[in-house]
Amino acid sequence: MNLTIREALLTFRRAPLLSALSVTTIAFSLFVVGLFGLVAVNLQDALRGVAERVEIVAYLLPGTPIETITLAEKDIEAFPEVQSAVYVSEDSALARARGELVEFRDVLQELERNPLPASIELKLKPRFRDVQHVNEVADRLRGFGFVDDVRFGRDWVEKLDRLRQVAAAVGLVVGAAFAVVAIIIIGTTIRMAVLQRSREIAIMRLVGATDGFIRRPFLLQGAIKGMLGGLVAMGLSYGAYVLINRWLIQAAFFSRAQALAVVGFGALIGLFGSAASVGRHLRRV
Amino acid sequence: MIKFTNVFKAFPKGGLALKDVSFHIAKGEFVFLTGHSGAGKSTVLKLVFAEEPVTSGEVRVSGFNVAELRPKDVPMLRRRLGIVFQDFRLLEDRTAEENVAFALEVTGARRSTIGARVMRVLTQVGLAAKAQAYPRELSGGEQQRVAIARALVNEPTVLLADEPTGNLDERATRGVFQLLRDINASGTAVLMATHDLDLVRQAPYRVIELQEGALVYDSVVDEPRDQAASP
Secondary structure, eight states, rough: HHHHHHHHHHHHSSSSHHHHHHHHHHHHHHHHHHHHHHHHHHHHHHHHHHTTTTTTEEOOOEEEEEEEEHHHHHHHHHHHTEEEEEEEHHHHHHHOOOOOOOHHHHHHHHHOOOOOOOOOEEEOGGGSSSSSHHHHHHHHHHTTTEEEEEEEOHHHHHHHHHHHHHHHHHHHHHHHHHHHHHHHHHHOOOOHHHHHHHHHHHHHHHHHHHHHHHHHHHHHHHHHHHHHHHHHHHHHHHHHHHHHHHTOOOOOOOOOHHHHHHHHHHHHHHHHHHHHHHHHHHHHH | EEEEEEEEEEEETTEEEEEEEEEOOOOOOOOEEESSTSSSSHHHHHHTTSSSSSEEEEEEETEEGGGGOOOGGGGHHHHHHEEEEETTTOOOSSHHHHHHHHHHHTTTHHHHHHHHHHHHHHHHHHGGOOOOOOGGGOOOOHHHHHHHHHHHHHSEEEEEEESSTTSSSHHHHHHHHHEEEEEEHHEEEEEEEEHHHHHHSOOOEEEEEEEETEEEEEEETTTOOOOTTOO
């Protein structure tokens, strides 16, 4: 094991140029993946922000007893889709209207009777904020006898749904394409490193090295290169993010877990790329 | 030690490289393998160290049945052998010492013992003073000595040498050959492929001659010739 690590590290010293080239190639391949990832992350954030506003309002018949409403509120809160259900009484609805609709303050002030109905406002849990679930919840609400009407922005929820589907599809296809390109480029780079040492591999076999012994330093070295490439790619992505933030729009960066995932992805490609290249080489020689 | 019994070797595109070759080399023997280029000398050596599969017949090398060797046992066979080539096959980016140590490291030898063993064989081949030199800093003869040291460091029972003096001038040739004789004198069998007949005549060793893949002369079996192994 000791020797594996030493041999793996020695390569960086013995072939610094090729090693640097591999790391750079891996870094830029992953950088492209990373940039796309940034777009995806930000798009997702934006969509989540919009989805926050998916709200269902159940207007209640006037004169519904407060006990019934309190019970119903508990029931509704227990729906698996529901994140929160808030009762808004006639009075607080009016107070809110006065506060929000400044232009009509005078009109609202002079009312003799409160024209606003009481309501229960629902927010759904994030994963239920789509047309199907919103519809289901709305139907269930209509089932309560004291519910007069249920409102939600149907068109709007539908559009949001479409947008999410398109974003997911594009993300999957483009992301996969970028990942495949990165894998091919990185695989080729690593293959070069293996071929460069084919003479050494032949000599190792001649003096009785086992295939496992020959393979191990390459695997380690591939993983290290992939990881270094991933780190550099993250650095480049962060640079891009800072620039975008300063000059273009307020954007979000990867979470720590996502950044680690990219670096880990690099290490894995390095590892498997090396395994494939060395394996093929060993079978052939 | 090395025993070929009715060995045939066919290459997919090259036809028959060995035809019904049989011989037996005993422990501690020194044997010349002679013949023209393409006669099959290198093929014999490649079969011995399992670089090429045997087409038919039996090849036994220090207890291994080479024809039926599993790929994972090939390294074990090679650790019993020392192999030297015309083109030295040293790693250019390692010193003489590192090249020799390499052969021990790959076999998983203990780190603490490697240094001493490497210096011992380098001393044996007369290169202790140049342990830190890189191959490009050494003459051809010196590079071949490093290769021989690498072949010896695992204490093989047989040393295979494929035209070891083919790239060397006359003086270096004499030096390397003497070294091989010394190694043989200390008990290691040597199988040396060569077409240098002057070298063959110099020493009283057994000669096996190949011609177009067939064994045509073996000095322990056949009548001695006036002019040994004249092709």
